[in-house]
Amino acid sequence: MTRKTVTDDGTAPAVGSPAPVFSLEGVGPQGEETVSSEALRGRPYLLYFYPRASTPGCTTQACDLRDHLAELRVPGGEGLKVLGVSPDGVGALEKFITKQALTFTLLSDSDHGLAEAYGVWVKKKLYGKEFMGIERSSFLIDAEGRVAAFRRRVRPAQHVEWVQEALAQL
Template sequence: MIGVGDKAPAFHMAASRGREVDSAALKGRPYLLYFYPKADTPGCTTQACGIQEALPQLGGLGLTVIGISPDPVSKIDKFADKFGLDFPLASDPDHVLADQYGTWVEKSMYGRTYFGMERSSFLVDGEGVVRAVWRKVKPAEHAALVAKAAAAL
């Protein structure tokens, strides 16, 4: 499980709107990886729209934002288009990166246990070191927490 002070794992993934996200391309720049369970669900929509609203402020701080879910790119594209999400939403269908960050976890609902994505975020500095971690993020509070931490980088 990745924590504050750890080196961020490298990644390369397909993302929304025909993009790709690659940690090597982000070298020297801070970025936020936020893991969310499922595109176009109420909590994920609240979280994504909050990030979209804060994007001018976060971009002004030099921060790149990348959302990550296990959804296929086709579903992520529909989500991004429906809500006008300009930042890349990456697909991690085999939860490779989620496993490295410890966000692919056992969950339970209605007495049934299953594995799924924990809503978590990781702020990584320009040197590739994790500087802040938020686990079990509350969607409505997420953008404000990220903006405050990013301003302190």
């Protein structure tokens, strides 16, 4: 279940504003787990939203993060906590983690409540058909639980570079 804090106009929270509160089921390298924003307080983390596990762009993005995870460090040397969020169920996330040997946690936002809270559940168009889905986006949350940086319409192959630049600004 997701608890939401949404800005008045439904858009993404601004840099410096409190990040939406959440608690989601997911899968990490050690198996199923529940992750909450409350438990993450005191440590910066990256919350990245992706449309669907095991698709080409999402696989590129996840594997690039996996391959560069050791380099993603917050000022002071601590490794960055990375959390991927999609509307996929836990079973699909488990298959994705296993197949790609991912070393970070993926969260299931099946009711897209967290995506809505971040303003990334949007109307999309593909082959002339409109539907609702996740806009690939990334949010860096600081140790106090505030949005430190964000990027909408992330390009999978350039995501890690943006994360490194955003971390340098913390």
